[in-house]
Amino acid sequence: xxxxxxxxxxxxxxxxxxxxxxxxxxxxxxxxxxxxxxxxxxxxxxxxxxxxxxxxxxxxxxxxxxxxxxxxxxxxxxxxxxxxxxxxxxxxxxxxxxxxxxxxxxxxxxxxxxxxxxxxxxxxxxxxxxxxxxxxxxxxxxxxxxxxxxxxxxxxxxxxxxxxxxxxxxxxxxxxxxxxxxxxxxxxxxxxxxxxxxxxxxxxxxxxxxxxxxxxxxxxxxxxxxxxxxxxxxxxxxxxxxxxxxxxxxxxxxxxxxxxxxxxxxxxxxxxxxxxxxxxxxxxxxxxxxxxxxxxxxxxxxxxxxxxxxxxxxx
Amino acid sequence: xxxxxxxxxxxxxxxxxxxxxxxxxxxxxxxxxxxxxxxxxxxxxxxxxxxxxxxxxxxxxxxxxxxxxxxxxxxxxxxxxxxxxxxxxxxxxxxxxxxxxxxxxxxxxxxxxxxxxxxxxxxxxxxxxxxxxxxxxxxxxxxxxxxxxxxxxxxxxxxxxxxxxxxxxxxxxxxxxxxxxxxxxxxxxxxxxxxxxxxxxxxxxxxxxxxxxxxxxxxxxxxxxxxxxxxxxxxxxxxxxxxxxxxxxxxxxxxxxxxxxxxxxxxxxxxxxxxxxxxxxxxxxxxxxxxxxxxxxxxxxxxxxxxxxxxxxxxxxxxxxxxxxxxxxxxxxxxxxxxxxxxxxxxxxxxxxxxxxxxxxxxxxxxxxxxxxxxxxxxxxxxxxxxxxxxxxxxxxxxxxxxxxxxxxxxxxxxxxxxxxxxxxxxxxxxxxxxxxxxxxxxxxxxxxxxxxxxxxxxxxxxxxx
Numbered sequence: 001x002x003x004x005x006x007x008x009x010x011x012x013x014x015x016x017x018x019x020x021x022x023x024x025x026x027x028x029x030x031x032x033x034x035x036x037x038x039x040x041x042x043x044x045x046x047x048x049x050x051x052x053x054x055x056x057x058x059x060x061x062x063x064x065x066x067x068x069x070x071x072x073x074x075x076x077x078x079x080x081x082x083x084x085x086x087x088x089x090x091x092x093x094x095x096x097x098x099x100x101x102x103x104x105x106x107x108x109x110x111x112x113x114x115x116x117x118x119x120x121x122x123x124x125x126x127x128x129x130x131x132x133x134x135x136x137x138x139x140x141x142x143x144x145x146x147x148x149x150x151x152x153x154x155x156x157x158x159x160x161x162x163x164x165x166x167x168x169x170x171x172x173x174x175x176x177x178x179x180x181x182x183x184x185x186x187x188x189x190x191x192x193x194x195x196x197x198x199x200x201x202x203x204x205x206x207x208x209x210x211x212x213x214x215x216x217x218x219x220x221x222x223x224x225x226x227x228x229x230x231x232x233x234x235x236x237x238x239x240x241x242x243x244x245x246x247x248x249x250x251x252x253x254x255x256x257x258x259x260x261x262x263x264x265x266x267x268x269x270x271x272x273x274x275x276x277x278x279x280x281x282x283x284x285x286x287x288x289x290x291x292x293x294x295x296x297x298x299x300x301x302x303x304x305x306x307x308x309x310x311x312x313x314x315x
Numbered sequence: 316x317x318x319x320x321x322x323x324x325x326x327x328x329x330x331x332x333x334x335x336x337x338x339x340x341x342x343x344x345x346x347x348x349x350x351x352x353x354x355x356x357x358x359x360x361x362x363x364x365x366x367x368x369x370x371x372x373x374x375x376x377x378x379x380x381x382x383x384x385x386x387x388x389x390x391x392x393x394x395x396x397x398x399x400x401x402x403x404x405x406x407x408x409x410x411x412x413x414x415x416x417x418x419x420x421x422x423x424x425x426x427x428x429x430x431x432x433x434x435x436x437x438x439x440x441x442x443x444x445x446x447x448x449x450x451x452x453x454x455x456x457x458x459x460x461x462x463x464x465x466x467x468x469x470x471x472x473x474x475x476x477x478x479x480x481x482x483x484x485x486x487x488x489x490x491x492x493x494x495x496x497x498x499x500x501x502x503x504x505x506x507x508x509x510x511x512x513x514x515x516x517x518x519x520x521x522x523x524x525x526x527x528x529x530x531x532x533x534x535x536x537x538x539x540x541x542x543x544x545x546x547x548x549x550x551x552x553x554x555x556x557x558x559x560x561x562x563x564x565x566x567x568x569x570x571x572x573x574x575x576x577x578x579x580x581x582x583x584x585x586x587x588x589x590x591x592x593x594x595x596x597x598x599x600x601x602x603x604x605x606x607x608x609x610x611x612x613x614x615x616x617x618x619x620x621x622x623x624x625x626x627x628x629x630x631x632x633x634x635x636x637x638x639x640x641x642x643x644x645x646x647x648x649x650x651x652x653x654x655x656x657x658x659x660x661x662x663x664x665x666x667x668x669x670x671x672x673x674x675x676x677x678x679x680x681x682x683x684x685x686x687x688x689x690x691x692x693x694x695x696x697x698x699x700x701x702x703x704x705x706x707x708x709x710x711x712x713x714x715x716x717x718x719x720x721x722x723x724x725x726x727x728x729x730x731x732x733x734x735x736x737x738x739x740x741x742x743x744x745x746x747x748x749x750x751x752x753x754x755x756x757x758x759x760x761x762x763x764x765x766x767x768x769x770x771x772x773x774x775x776x777x778x779x780x781x
Contacts, residue, residue, distance in 0.1 A: 064439065083781050084781060149607075166599070168598040168601070168753075171599050171602040171753055172754070257547060258746075259601070259753075260548060262746050262750075270781065273738075273781075274780065274781050277738045279456060
């Protein structure tokens with residue numbers, strides 16, 4: 001790697017060989033074209049198309065979409081709907097709570113697995129099972145667990161004498177939100193664990209030895225060695241989780257259909273319904289673009305907050 | 316015949332009066348047979364373009380197609396959830412019309428996923444599926460978005476006379492018929508005849524009677540729950556609610572405006588909520604779709620069940636039911652003082668034509684045959700309710716299922732699906748009714764919210780589109 005860099009520097013400084021460089025650059029660009037076209041087709045174009053859709057009134061006709069530019073009207077309509085702000089609020093607090101708990105639990109589990117001597121690989125595999133299940137399928141499993149009539153959870157709680165009457169887990173606002181969050185945390189904590197576990201293994205062993213020689217106790221070692229060294233992994237895990245949590249769709253789609261009422265209607269569900277059930281493509285695109293902006297904002301806030309909190313500690 | 320003549324003359328008088336009014340207002344009249352465009356909410360039709368058939372006024376065909384010698388291959392998107400019904404139909408059709416081959420395309424069983432899939436391919440200009448099955452509540456939306464072709468432009472007016480009353484009206488939008496009714500469905504009251512006999516109780520005719528009988532049997536240990544139905548946050552709840560509403564004498568829309576701020580609506584929703592608070596219905600009914608409610612009943616845990624016609628055969632299947640031979644079926648009850656039987660929501664599936672089809676003749680031949688006595692008999696034998704009079708009114712129909720024998724007693728209520736924004740209207744209903752069932756808002760507040768959201772949805776634009 002480094003030799004290649006040096007070679008390039010050398011050729012650049014030697015003026016007589018610039019045509020070769022230009023040839024190389026042209027060949028390189030040429031090789032980029034196929035990948036560039038693919039990215040253009042599957043990423044850039046849909047994004048730009050969605051943004052364009054969100055500024056148009058769209059009717060379906062025999063000849064496909066018929067666009068009529070209507071400026072920010074779709075956004076005005078979306079932002080004046082109480083249901084949209086309800087979905088924003090649900091999505092935001094759902095994401096904050098689940099991601100925070102997942103990061104905390106994930107860190108605990110990663111530290112525990114790191115310190116396990118025997119059966120380390122077995123515990124990693126067992127822990128990965130929830131993550132490897134397709135969400136829709138695990139959501140169906142949870143719907144049987146939570147079922148208010150023949151659900152397993154009520155049977156266990158009643159068997160233990162903790163409750164007398166069955167709880168209608170997904171049928172009441174507060175318990176429905178808790179039920180969704182629990183299923184989400186169960187499913188995605190393993191993902192956080194895997195990322196943090198790999199982060200833990202990157203920390204050089206001699207840091208710990210040095211800390212111990214200096215007489216640091218367990219808490220000091222964690223706070224002054226492990227945590228600062230792990231902050232990159234935590235940031236990555238947090239970012240990925242925020243990206244996913246803000247787009248939560250399949251869990252409420254299966255478990256609550258957004259109910260009771262519209263309590264658990266996430267932004268992604270609202271967007272899907274507007275687009276594919278109501279066939280209001282302009283409004284749906286406006287919901288989608290707003291969601292993207294919200295996710296970008298959330299990621300930026302998370303990153304800057306995380307840097308502010310841990311960055312100084314590390315120095 | 317005499318009847319028909321009478322109808323024609325009265326129609327001619329009425330429509331020429333309309334035409335005179337229109338001319339008087341100084342608006343241009345439509346010329347000849349150029350029909351109204353899809354999607355515009357109010358179009359004026361003159362006397363010579365409209366005809367009356369099957370209880371509905373529709374525009375005369377504009378491009379009659381002669382499909383007697385059709386040939387080639389077409390794709391049929393079918394969404395029968397169970398059984399070999401589709402392939403049975405296809406082989407019978409291909410036997411009769413050997414020049415036409417049908418390719419089956421199996422659609423997702425979830426109705427909304429199915430709609431999303433069809434919307435994506437047809438709005439993208441795909442010429443297949445040529446013919447597809449769709450819910451009876453889709454015509455307005457699909458016509459408005461030009462996802463379905465106006466069948467009444469291509470088929471002779473006489474074609475529509477074969478269907479049972481009311482069905483063609485449900486498939487009509489702005490004077491054109493966009494779907495051919497394939498099979499119908501409606502709801503019934505399933506009850507445990509062994510339990511009613513044990514406690515010497517009659518089959519309930521009113522909702523109040525059902526509530527007290529259910530409560531009596533539960534109190535005496537006959538069953539765990541009294542009455543189960545569909546209360547989850549989805550389209551099915553709109554169906555259930557509409558029945559109580561019609562029984563109480565109300566309707567979702569009156570003269571095109573939301574009318575849930577009425578005493579009837581309050582009676583309907585208060586009764587539904589009351590079933591839960593009185594313990595006749597489990598609280599978790601607000602998470603029940605058809606399978607969950609049916610499951611409670613077939614496991615022997617409930618006295619009464621409200622469900623569609625298929626629940627009969629499910630309840631008699633020893634592989635999944637513990638109540639085989641103990642089940643009776645009756646029309647749904649009504650509120651006291653509103654007659655002897657209640658309203659049942661009209662459901663079912665229609666055949667739609669893809670506007671981009673490359674083989675119009677073969678597609679029309681297929682639709683024609685699917686609504687012929689031969690095909691409708693096959694459907695009936697597969698426990699689907701036929702849509703054409705020739706089969707639906709035949710006394711031999713009862714041999715296929717006892718629920719068919721009840722049909723003459725059933726009063727039907729249709730969902731307010733004549734607007735292209737029906738999905739939002741329905742969501743306004745089921746979201747708020749579900750919240751009231753969960754107890755998170757009061758009955759009055761839920762109806763207020765529903766009424767306001769329906770009104771927004773009907774406007775079709777603005778934030779009502781969400």
